[in-house]
Amino acid sequence: MMPSTTVAIEYQHVCKRFNGANYNAVNDVDLRIYEGEFITILGSSGSGKTTLLKMTNRLLDPDSGDIILFGENIRDVDPVLVRRRIGYAIQQVGLFPHMTIAENIATVPKLLKWDKMRIDDRVRELTVLVGLEPDEFLTRYPAQLSGGQQQRVGLARALAIDPKIMLLDEPFGAIDAINRLNLQDELKRIHGGLKKTFLFVTHDINEALKLGTRVIVMNEGRVCQFDTPENIVKNPTDGFVESLIRSCREQERFW
Amino acid sequence: MELIQFAQRNHGLLLRALSEHIQMVLIALILSVLLAGVLTIVAMFYKRVGTFLTYIFSIVYSIPSIALFALMIPLPGMGLGRNTAIAVLVLYNQFMLLRNFITGLNGVDPAIVEAATGMGMTKAQLIYKVRVPLSLKPIFVGIRLALVSTIAIAIIAAFIGAGGIGLLVTIGLETGNDNRILWGVILAAGLGIITNAALVWVERKIK
Ligand SMILES: Nc1ncnc2c1ncn2[C@@H]1O[C@H](COP(=O)(O)OP(=O)(O)OP(=O)(O)O)[C@@H](O)[C@H]1O
Ligand SMILES: [Mg+2]
Numbered sequence: 001m002m003p004s005t006t007v008a009i010e011y012q013h014v015c016k017r018f019n020g021a022n023y024n025a026v027n028d029v030d031l032r033i034y035e036g037e038f039i040t041i042l043g044s045s046g047s048g049k050t051t052l053l054k055m056t057n058r059l060l061d062p063d064s065g066d067i068i069l070f071g072e073n074i075r076d077v078d079p080v081l082v083r084r085r086i087g088y089a090i091q092q093v094g095l096f097p098h099m100t101i102a103e104n105i106a107t108v109p110k111l112l113k114w115d116k117m118r119i120d121d122r123v124r125e126l127t128v129l130v131g132l133e134p135d136e137f138l139t140r141y142p143a144q145l146s147g148g149q150q151q152r153v154g155l156a157r158a159l160a161i162d163p164k165i166m167l168l169d170e171p172f173g174a175i176d177a178i179n180r181l182n183l184q185d186e187l188k189r190i191h192g193g194l195k196k197t198f199l200f201v202t203h204d205i206n207e208a209l210k211l212g213t214r215v216i217v218m219n220e221g222r223v224c225q226f227d228t229p230e231n232i233v234k235n236p237t238d239g240f241v242e243s244l245i246r247s248c249r250e251q252e253r254f255w
Numbered sequence: 256m257e258l259i260q261f262a263q264r265n266h267g268l269l270l271r272a273l274s275e276h277i278q279m280v281l282i283a284l285i286l287s288v289l290l291a292g293v294l295t296i297v298a299m300f301y302k303r304v305g306t307f308l309t310y311i312f313s314i315v316y317s318i319p320s321i322a323l324f325a326l327m328i329p330l331p332g333m334g335l336g337r338n339t340a341i342a343v344l345v346l347y348n349q350f351m352l353l354r355n356f357i358t359g360l361n362g363v364d365p366a367i368v369e370a371a372t373g374m375g376m377t378k379a380q381l382i383y384k385v386r387v388p389l390s391l392k393p394i395f396v397g398i399r400l401a402l403v404s405t406i407a408i409a410i411i412a413a414f415i416g417a418g419g420i421g422l423l424v425t426i427g428l429e430t431g432n433d434n435r436i437l438w439g440v441i442l443a444a445g446l447g448i449i450t451n452a453a454l455v456w457v458e459r460k461i462k
Contacts, residue, residue, distance in 0.1 A: 084375035094370030098388045
């Protein structure tokens with residue numbers, strides 16, 4: 001099952017407590033993610049999923065513990081450089097309202113000073129990839145798109161430079177069931193098996209089990225279980241994971 | 256009637272007062288915006304400096320303008336005349352400009368700032384690619400408020416020999432010429448109102 005033995009992301013006893021809080025938003029997370037894995041992260045609201053992602057690209061720094069990306073402790077790397085190596089689709093999408101869709105998607109290639117031809121080609125390619133018609137959408141502004149369309153642009157923007165590590169925080173939250181299935185397949189294809197490492201947060205258990213090579217289940221800042229989808233379903237390690245699986249089964253009973 | 260006759264006889268005088276005034280105001284405004292722009296950028300990198308500057312300039316802003324003119328005259332390089340007047344106007348404007356600039360730049364939707372930062376923009380790139388274009392409105396409001404108040408305060412600058420519309424009023428007072436005083440008031444009020452109306456119109460054009 002392990003696609004590689006190269007460790008892409010290693011969390012070493014990572015803790016984070018926000019100012020004024022009396023609990024750890026992320027509590028002693030300690031795990032290794034290998035290159036090429038597609039990790040999905042499940043967990044109730046407030047369980048620390050977003051916080052964990054933000055520490056991975058140094059939008060936040062842990063209070064204790066270390067995060068190692070491809071053997072390099074990111075504490076020692078300029079945050080700007082860390083972020084440019086990592087694709088990040090934020091939960092609130094956060095498109096730039098003063099830029100067209102094309103300019104939004106081109107943000108990181110422009111920061112890296114790609115030449116214009118290469119940027120234009122890449123922007124069109126990505127637009128098609130996330131299921132939008134380039135001629136129709138590229139010149140529009142974010143306010144002229146539906147929530148789901150904006151999310152797809154957010155995904156395209158994060159994918160722009162084809163980074164080795166992608167952090168995706170509920171990128172399909174506002175997308176309807178049919179398009180969601182298509183995008184799931186598309187994302188799986190983009191992931192492509194071996195070279196890229198994805199961290200994908202979702203509230204949809206089926207999505208997590210379908211996409212993940214391994215699944216992280218979080219509760220109250222802790223990792224309850226980190227295992228393959230099969231093992232999560234067959235041997236839930238604690239009450240929380242069990243109740244999660246049960247709630248999902250109960251939903252399906254309605255069919 | 257008498258007013259119109261006065262204007263016909265003295266249109267050279269009135270026009271010169273008006274153009275001197277506009278010149279003084281424009282120079283002061285340009286310098287004010289440049290200084291406030293630089294200070295705002297410093298404030299974006301060092302939050303405390305921003306808080307401190309806003310505080311200092313809020314005190315300056317609360318000093319009556321005549322007192323501030325009087326305070327500046329003895330300073331080296333100042334003295335009577337237009338330069339001192341412009342320096343005072345620039346100092347006055349800093350509060351209004353800084354407050355609008357800083358709150359505008361900081362008021363950008365945090366999700367947008369997070370997305371930009373997360374993609375690897377430096378702090379400077381974040382300012383000029385994201386914060387400034389998304390704060391055009393508050394920036395412009397600050398400039399409009401500063402401009403209108405500069406037009407008014409510049410009238411008082413005539414007391415320290417800076418010329419402009421204020422000179423009509425001061426000479427009018429000295430010589431007991433009511434027409435001069437009235438024309439001074441009309442020009443000042445007219446300039447202020449027209450400028451404000453024009454800028455409000457432009458402001459609506461900005462999203
Ligand atoms: N900037 C912040 N300041 C203070 N507390 C915060 C901040 N961001 C998050 N928290 C707190 O940290 C905890 C974890 O939040 P986080 O956003 O990581 O949850 P999440 O698992 O992503 O939830 P959701 O599924 O709702 O997105 C929550 O209790 C939250 O209230
Ligand atoms: Mg979240």
